[in-house]
Amino acid sequence: MTVVQERAGRYEAPERRLVEVVPGPRARGVLAYVTSTDHKQIGMNYMVTSFIMFLIAGFMAVLMRVQLSVPNNNFVDLNTYNQLFTMHGSLMLYLFLGPFAFGMANYLVPLQIGAPDMAFPRFNAFSYWLYLGGCITMTSGFLTSSGAANWGWFAYAPLTESIYSPGPGADLWIAGVVLAGFSGIFTAVNVISTVFTLRAPGMIMFRMPIFTWNQLVTAFLVLLAFPVLTAALVLLWCDRHLGTHFYDPTHGGQPILYQHLFWFFGHPEVYILALPFFGIATEVISTFSRKPVFGYKGMVFATLSIGGLSMGVWAHHMYTTGAVLLPFFAILTLLISVPTGIKFFNWTGTMFRGSVRLDSPMLFALGFLVNFLVGGFTGVMLGQPPIDFQVHDTYFVVAHFHYVLLGGSVFAAFAGIHYWFPKFTGKKLDERLAKLTFVLMFIGFNLTFFPQHDLGLRGMQRRIAVYPAGQGWDFLNMLSSIGAFITAFSMLPFLLNVWVSLRSSKKAGPNPWDGMTLEWAAESPPIEHNFAYLPPIRSERPVWDLNHPDHLTLPHGRHRNQLVTVGTGGTAGQAAVRAGAGNGGGGDGHADGGGASGQTGGGASGRAGGGGNGHAAPAQGGEGP
Amino acid sequence: MKFEWRLALGTAAFLGVAGLVYWVWSGEFAGTVMLGFGGGAYALLFGYILLQALRRQHIPRVEDRPDANPEDGAGEIHFFPGNSIWPAALGLGAVLAVVGLAFGKWFWVIGGAILLGAIIGFGVEAESR
Numbered sequence: 001m002t003v004v005q006e007r008a009g010r011y012e013a014p015e016r017r018l019v020e021v022v023p024g025p026r027a028r029g030v031l032a033y034v035t036s037t038d039h040k041q042i043g044m045n046y047m048v049t050s051f052i053m054f055l056i057a058g059f060m061a062v063l064m065r066v067q068l069s070v071p072n073n074n075f076v077d078l079n080t081y082n083q084l085f086t087m088h089g090s091l092m093l094y095l096f097l098g099p100f101a102f103g104m105a106n107y108l109v110p111l112q113i114g115a116p117d118m119a120f121p122r123f124n125a126f127s128y129w130l131y132l133g134g135c136i137t138m139t140s141g142f143l144t145s146s147g148a149a150n151w152g153w154f155a156y157a158p159l160t161e162s163i164y165s166p167g168p169g170a171d172l173w174i175a176g177v178v179l180a181g182f183s184g185i186f187t188a189v190n191v192i193s194t195v196f197t198l199r200a201p202g203m204i205m206f207r208m209p210i211f212t213w214n215q216l217v218t219a220f221l222v223l224l225a226f227p228v229l230t231a232a233l234v235l236l237w238c239d240r241h242l243g244t245h246f247y248d249p250t251h252g253g254q255p256i257l258y259q260h261l262f263w264f265f266g267h268p269e270v271y272i273l274a275l276p277f278f279g280i281a282t283e284v285i286s287t288f289s290r291k292p293v294f295g296y297k298g299m300v301f302a303t304l305s306i307g308g309l310s311m312g313v314w315a316h317h318m319y320t321t322g323a324v325l326l327p328f329f330a331i332l333t334l335l336i337s338v339p340t341g342i343k344f345f346n347w348t349g350t351m352f353r354g355s356v357r358l359d360s361p362m363l364f365a366l367g368f369l370v371n372f373l374v375g376g377f378t379g380v381m382l383g384q385p386p387i388d389f390q391v392h393d394t395y396f397v398v399a400h401f402h403y404v405l406l407g408g409s410v411f412a413a414f415a416g417i418h419y420w421f422p423k424f425t426g427k428k429l430d431e432r433l434a435k436l437t438f439v440l441m442f443i444g445f446n447l448t449f450f451p452q453h454d455l456g457l458r459g460m461q462r463r464i465a466v467y468p469a470g471q472g473w474d475f476l477n478m479l480s481s482i483g484a485f486i487t488a489f490s491m492l493p494f495l496l497n498v499w500v501s502l503r504s505s506k507k508a509g510p511n512p513w514d515g516m517t518l519e520w521a522a523e524s525p526p527i528e529h530n531f532a533y534l535p536p537i538r539s540e541r542p543v544w545d546l547n548h549p550d551h552l553t554l555p556h557g558r559h560r561n562q563l564v565t566v567g568t569g570g571t572a573g574q575a576a577v578r579a580g581a582g583n584g585g586g587g588d589g590h591a592d593g594g595g596a597s598g599q600t601g602g603g604a605s606g607r608a609g610g611g612g613n614g615h616a617a618p619a620q621g622g623e624g625p
Numbered sequence: 626m627k628f629e630w631r632l633a634l635g636t637a638a639f640l641g642v643a644g645l646v647y648w649v650w651s652g653e654f655a656g657t658v659m660l661g662f663g664g665g666a667y668a669l670l671f672g673y674i675l676l677q678a679l680r681r682q683h684i685p686r687v688e689d690r691p692d693a694n695p696e697d698g699a700g701e702i703h704f705f706p707g708n709s710i711w712p713a714a715l716g717l718g719a720v721l722a723v724v725g726l727a728f729g730k731w732f733w734v735i736g737g738a739i740l741l742g743a744i745i746g747f748g749v750e751a752e753s754r
Contacts, residue, residue: 027708035708117705122712128701137724171727179723196629196674201687201698205628220636224663237726261656289751308636311663312643315656325651529705619751 006048034269037121039106040526042128046103049132050096054410056139057091060084062488065448069481071469079547080467083169084151087139089153090173092209093273094180095135097409101276102131102187103407104416105215107424109191111519112209114200114537116529119193127186130179138176141169149173152463154266157247157258162240173242174233181233184272184566188222191215200518202537206300209517209540210286210293214279216309218272224311225268232261255405256323263314266594273405275303278343281365285347287515288362289354292553295346301340302346309336320392321386326385333383340376344369353379359513360434364415367442371407375400378453391462396456402449414441414494421501422508426524433497439488449484451476516541626678626688633671640664711750714743 027035036042064084067075076084110118118124141148146167151159155173159165195208195216208216235260238244245251247258286293293299313332315324347369356362378400381387391397414437422428455476460467467473511520521542522530535546539553644660646655687693721736 031710032708035710035714037706037712046679116702122706122709125709125712126715129713130719133716133723134722137720168727172724175723175726178726196626198703199688201693201695202691203688204691207691216632220632220667220685224640224653224666228659257655259651260659264656264659304632304635308639311640312647312660325647325653328647328650467632536694538691554688 037117037125038528039110039118039121039124040422040424042118042124043103043105043107045128046106046131049135049370050100050103051501053091053095053135053139054100057088057096058488058491060088060091062484064088065481067465068467068477070478071467071471071474073466076465077609078149078465079147082463083142083148085463086152086173088301088352090138090149090177091152092405093269093438094177095131095138097273097405097413098184098269099131099180100391100413101215101218101273102184104211104276104280104420105187105191105218108420108519108595109194109212109215110198111423111522111530112201112212112517113198114196114518114531114534115194116531117198118190119198120190121195123186123192125181127183127190130186132319133184134176134179134183137172137179141172141176154262156262157236157239157253157255158249160236160258161248163620171237174237174346178233181230185226188219188226189321191219192223195219200534200537203518206297207277207335207537207540207542208265210282210296210299210303211276211279211517214275214282214303217303221268221272221275221307221310225265225272227474229262229265229269232258232265235261256318256321259321260315263317266317267314268310270401270404271306273409275306277368277409277416278303280416280419281347284361284365284412284419285350287419287513288357288359288365289351290514291350291354291355292516292539293346294349294352295342296540298342299346302342305339306336306343309339316383316388319388330383330385334380337376337380337383344376346371359418360429360431360438361415361419361513363435363438364411364418367438368408368411368415370549371403371411371445374450375403375405375408378403391456393461394456395452395460395462398462399449399452399456400537402452407445407449411441412440418517419513420513421498422457423519423522423524423526426505427501427506428512429497429501429510433493433500437490437497437575438495440486440493444483444486444488445488448480448487449483451479451483455480511543511547514544514547516544518542521546626674626681626686630671630674630678637664637667637671640667663744672698706750709747709750711743711747715747716741718743 033041063076064081067073067081106118106124110116144167146169148169149155149165149172151165151170160170195212199205199208235244236244239246239248245253247253247255249255282293282299309332313329313336316329316333318324319326319329357414358366378396382391382397382400418429418434455473456471458476460471460473460594467477508524510522510524512524513520516536517540518534519526521533521535523532533543539545541553545552640660640666644657644664647660648657651657687698690697718736718738718740721732722740723736725732725736
């Protein structure tokens with residue numbers, strides 16, 4: 001069925017004007033799922049598939065921690081251990097965190113900018129199928145006789161040459177990463193096109209929610225990074241099968257070239273895995289502090305500069321090769337801490353003097369702040385070559401990146417799941433189980449990875465499967481393994497929570513958290529093509545302005561008793577209103593007609609009351625910056 | 626569309642300058658080439674968006690007007706396709722073809738055939754909308 005969507009008009013529009021060009025029977029059941037081009041369905045597919053990958057990779061982590069819990073252990077053999085850490089890293093980095101962020105982007109970016117769908121819906125579906133193929137391909141390596149790839153998630157040459165790593169499991173790994181990479185590129189193209197061309201009227205770039213901004217910058221990074229990875233892997237495949245010698249040092253090839261190519265992808269990739277989750281944390285902290293994001297523009301420029309700088313720091317993973325320009329990469333690496341610090345400052349500023357509610361999404365976001373701060377500190381340490389030379393490839397590095405990616409990104413991902421679950425499903429997650437999940441996860445995570453800092457400083461190398469007793473590592477390793485079990489156990493209340501909440505009959509309503517950004521103006525879950533109506537967009541939080549006309553979002557740096565121009569970045573001298581008195585100024589023009597509110601099932605809280613609900617949308621918003 | 630082209634221009638300029646500095650300072654080729662090509666690619670994107678922006682300079686889009694109301698955007702937005710089997714078919718063909726990297730040419734033959742069929746089907750569907 002083909003549909004042309006028209007913009008929903010004023011509120012009094014009795015129904016959405018949809019023109020069906022090619023009428024026909026609607027697909028049902030499995031066929032509807034396979035043929036869907038709806039961004040919400042595709043986003044859910046991404047999120048659910050990647051979460052399954054997360055559980056599988058987490059299970060591998062538990063197996064590894066069992067092996068490492070005591071010295072001289074023989075729980076798994078050495079080759080299996082190599083496969084476990086390789087596939088754990090590959091699944092988490094290529095198939096969970098990135099695609100989970102893409103799923104969030106698919107679902108939420110069109111909703112947050114008021115678009116009916118992504119710009120290229122069929123292309124979008126195609127990229128999901130590529131990703132699913134990548135998941136199956138990569139994990140099926142375990143089913144081959146020689147096992148899955150066992151060369152670490154970054155697959156350094158010359159270990160990857162066919163004489164050192166024979167077998168189809170290794171090639172399946174290459175195929176899986178290539179497929180996931182193409183899926184990422186296509187999603188990035190889609191996100192950029194959507195943000196550039198499908199925004200709602202009035203949604204200028206500097207009114208987009210921070211989450212959408214971060215997804216946009218992420219998409220820019222994906223476009224730069226993933227083609228390089230694909231190229232590196234194609235060259236690797238040629239080395240393995242066609243007899244070329246790109247990375248083979250015995251025939252004049254250059255293993256260091258692979259490292260350059262890989263990390264030119266790999267470092268932006270780290271930010272591809274972090275920036276979307278910074279965005280989630282920003283949204284959650286803003287909503288649950290009941291304040292607009294502090295320093296909105298600073299936040300945007302911090303994201304942009306993190307994105308920019310991350311393109312020029314790849315070789316800080318290669319300090320100890322002795323073949324890279326240390327000062328260049330050290331300077332750029334340390335510069336990244338400045339915009340990251342700005343973000344921390346702004347997150348704190350958003351909470352400062354807000355009315356903070358400690359609901360489960362906020363708890364996860366606070367956990368993210370704490371863990372990511374630790375990961376950020378050790379990142380600044382590792383960015384300095386003298387320290388990196390000492391602790392390179394030790395558990396200190398393992399602790400660092402788990403604090404960034406698990407303690408940071410995954411905690412923020414859980415904040416996002418708990419925050420948007422009502423939007424995705426129409427049901428709210430149970431708060432008590434959610435808080436239990438958080439407590440277990442927070443304790444388990446820190447117990448697992450904090451001791452690993454010390455292990456690294458005591459000289460324990462990463463990726464060793466067996467270690468002798470009496471090195472001062474025994475107790476810390478046991479502590480870490482206990483923590484891993486607690487972390488794994490924290491998934492039980494979460495999964496139970498999802499199961500129970502989905503079966504409950506309690507409806508969440510369109511806006512259970514008093515959210516501020518445009519996705520909360522849609523139904524939960526949103527209808528086909530998303531919006532029956534759009535509120536006028538006069539700031540970066542249109543739904544808040546609609547629901548709280550007496551507390552309109554002020555331009556930054558203005559106080560309530562000053563003359564203000566409503567609208568982000570409005571320039572002085574344009575039509576101005578006194579914020580307190582502006583209430584109702586344009587009320588009649590945007591009054592909520594009965595037809596519209598009936599159609600949206602009660603509408604957002606606070607605007608269902610009918611026509612009298614004036615929304616002050618008076619002043620011209622100015623030219624913008 | 627001011628911010629859109631500025632974003633692409635900024636990315637291209639950053640990569641270009643970083644590539645130049647890196648080249649002069651280190652003389653290493655891999656990084657220089659990657660930064661340079663990255664800058665070039667974003668310069669292409671910048672050029673395209675700038676052309677689009679110049680073409681519609683006199684009629685700002687509703688999403689670029691801070692004072693636009695939802696009703697200003699009334700009318701057809703864009704074509705949005707309904708359900709389609711072709712993305713899944715394309716995906717199946719592409720995945721089989723890529724799995725051929727591990728298992729050899731029969732996967733290329735089968736995957737390529739499915740891919741070709743799906744491309745034709747997709748094209749026919751896109752023609753008829």
